Amino acid sequence: MSVDIDPSIAEYVRRWATTRSDAPCMSCDNVTLTWSELHDRASRLAHGLAETGVGPQDRVVFLDKNNLEFFEITVGSAMAGAVTAAVNWRLAPREMLQIINHSTAKVLFLGEEFVEQYEQFCDEMTTVEKVVVIGKAPGLESYEDWLERHVAKDPLVPVRSDETAMQMYTSGTTGLPKGVLFSNRAVLATEGMAEVLRVDETSTLLISMPVFHSAGASLGMLGIRTGAHSVIARDAAPATLLSLIARWRITMTTLVPAVLKMLIESPEINQHDFSSLDTIAYAASPISPELLRRCLEIFDARFLQIYGLTETQSATNLLPEDHLDPEHPDRILSVGRAIPGVTLRVVDPATGDDVDDDVVGEVWIKAPTNMHGYWRNEEATRDALTDDGFVRTGDGASMRDGYLYLRDRLKDMIVSGAENVYPIEIENILIEHPAINDIAVIGVPSNRWGETVKAMVVLNTGATLTEDEVIAYARANLAAYKCPTSVEFLDELPRNPSGKILKRVLRLPYWNDVERHIG
CATH class of the missing domain: 3.40.50.12780 (ANL, N-terminal domain)
Known part of the structure; x- marks a missing residue:
């Protein structure tokens, strides 16, 4: 052997x-x-x-x-x-x-x-x-x-x-x-994530994300690589996950913020002992400051954000100390810094030249975990991989002091008049409203501005809110050009299995008969 x-x-x-x-x-x-x-x-x-x-x-x-x-x-x-x-x-x-x-x-x-x-x-x-x-x-x-x-x-x-x-x-x-x-x-x-996640042969991992998704499969590979004990959740219902954490004395797991929110709102949250949990990594989307605060109150664990794509696996992490840094409170809005061994660039997607700090460009990633191509799709491989080994992510972001601040998928950016509007910025504000449970912001056609901002809102059970109240809340916290001009209330938002909102599905009814040249 x-x-x-x-x-x-x-x-x-x-x-x-x-x-x-x-x-x-x-x-x-x-x-x-x-x-x-x-x-x-x-x-x-x-x-x-x-x-x-x-x-x-x-x-x-x-x-x-x-x-x-x-x-x-x-x-x-x-x-x-x-x-x-x-x-x-x-x-x-x-x-x-x-x-x-x-x-x-x-x-x-x-x-x-x-x-x-x-x-x-x-x-x-x-x-x-x-x-x-x-x-x-x-x-x-x-x-x-x-x-x-x-x-x-x-x-x-x-x-x-x-x-x-x-x-x-x-x-x-x-x-x-x-x-x-x-x-x-x-x-x-x-294995490059083992040290920061504090995973070794004494660890017990909970694999709750689907194994057809990179986060679920990668955590299982990390368990095999380090000799840890992996507990596999077939059912990702909140009651099931809470029970497994307590039963198996889980030390580390990866979740998406949407699932974290369901866990802390579950009736079973006070019925189990979570003292074994050392690290909770979250991925797929940023965590709101309010959700993080509530999670820290309930779980006495380190919280660590991971950013990456299927094509790159883990590329950056926002460390536990960054979540609680009083001197740099804005870092909670970032996805952290490059993992050791990973090279990040933020470039002008038209030229491939690096942009200055605080300027939005496209994120390019070179990592030891990068893919080497797409199966039976040479054209997509050429589009995604540079000659020197970077994956073009399609994500818009800026860099400051080595920390990466995601704005949105470049294709999700809304160009309203002459202004670039990043939905995630609006979403981070609106999700703080006590009546709002879930939120997605998209661009919809506008004869005047080309595109305008629309908020798709899911309310908390029993809560009431009007379109005017949502827009007024946004205007109190955002520049006028970033604020929604219309609001639609939904029972739930469409998500893929990794927890990402399917904005393509939300946009389709509005853009189906319109040739979209912007955003």
Whole structure:
């Protein structure tokens, strides 16, 4: 089991299976795997893949909610030199099919909960030769039976550090999902977050974000890399997460602010002991000062913000001390500084030249965790990657004293008259209104100004608020040109599984018949 054999995540499972064989590796529901059990099950899976004709760099695809099997499949695929992809289980069957066919996977690992969706597209799959059901379904081989048919002997297939290990699909907030390619080297580079997250082999992690999303999968890879015990939440309901934190004495987890808000508002919040929590990382969107204050009152833990894209994984962090720095209170509005090993640039997107501090430009990121391209999409790869290894993020931001201040996606910026308006600035003000539960700001067509600001508001249960009151609150706190000229009240905002608001969906009714040249 030499480190030279396999520069992939499989090598760490081999290592822990040798040095800590009976220690808990992963738990989900009422099942716990030790490191030696994960190694043996992944070895069986690797042989099963080989028998099915899956060779090095061939794809396998996973369609299910969070579970132990995803990580067995990922490690077993690494042992076989194959590439793991995962499908967003919230998609419609037609969308699932699109990703499965695009992935060119030979094997589909299918959760029994999604057999009905599978039956709607199974005849149209173009490359899948074998379907294995996690659970049971008529006419399909079960995962446990399939594993049992194969030997628990590590095949030790040689791989290279620059070969693809994972294929992660984007959330599709701007169009069709793209298959983001990560090398073995990039997957292992997630260890760069271990020190700041205070994760090591004594840690117990809670994986609550979907494993088809980079935050969920990356935390699992970090657990394997460091030898931590990972607890997998199949159900991300607030009551479930609170119970798991207390039951397993969770020390670290990653959440989105929207889920944090649901947790602290849950009726079960006072029924559990959270004293084990050391670090809570949050991602996908900034946290409002009021939500942070309430979280700090309830959880005696370090709060740390992470910023990155699917294409880059973690790129910056706002450290716990930055959240509570009385001399620099504005830093809570930033996403922090570059993680060691990461290079950030803020550039004029038209020229690629660096802009001055406090000037908004496009964020470019070079990180050891960066993708090396998009699967079967050379044009998008050329658009996203520079010749010297930076990912063009499409995010608008400015830099000050090394801290990155996001404004918005460049395409989400509203150009009203001659002024650039950044929705996030307005959202951060409006969310402080005691009657507002959730908020999104978009640009809508205006004959006079080209675009004008519209607020999409979700109220707290039982709260009342009028359009005029929302606009008046904005005018009391913002320059006039930034204030909404109209307000729409919704029951909820559309979000993708990572918690990001789907502004494309919100804008569509207003811009569907208009050719948008700005923003």
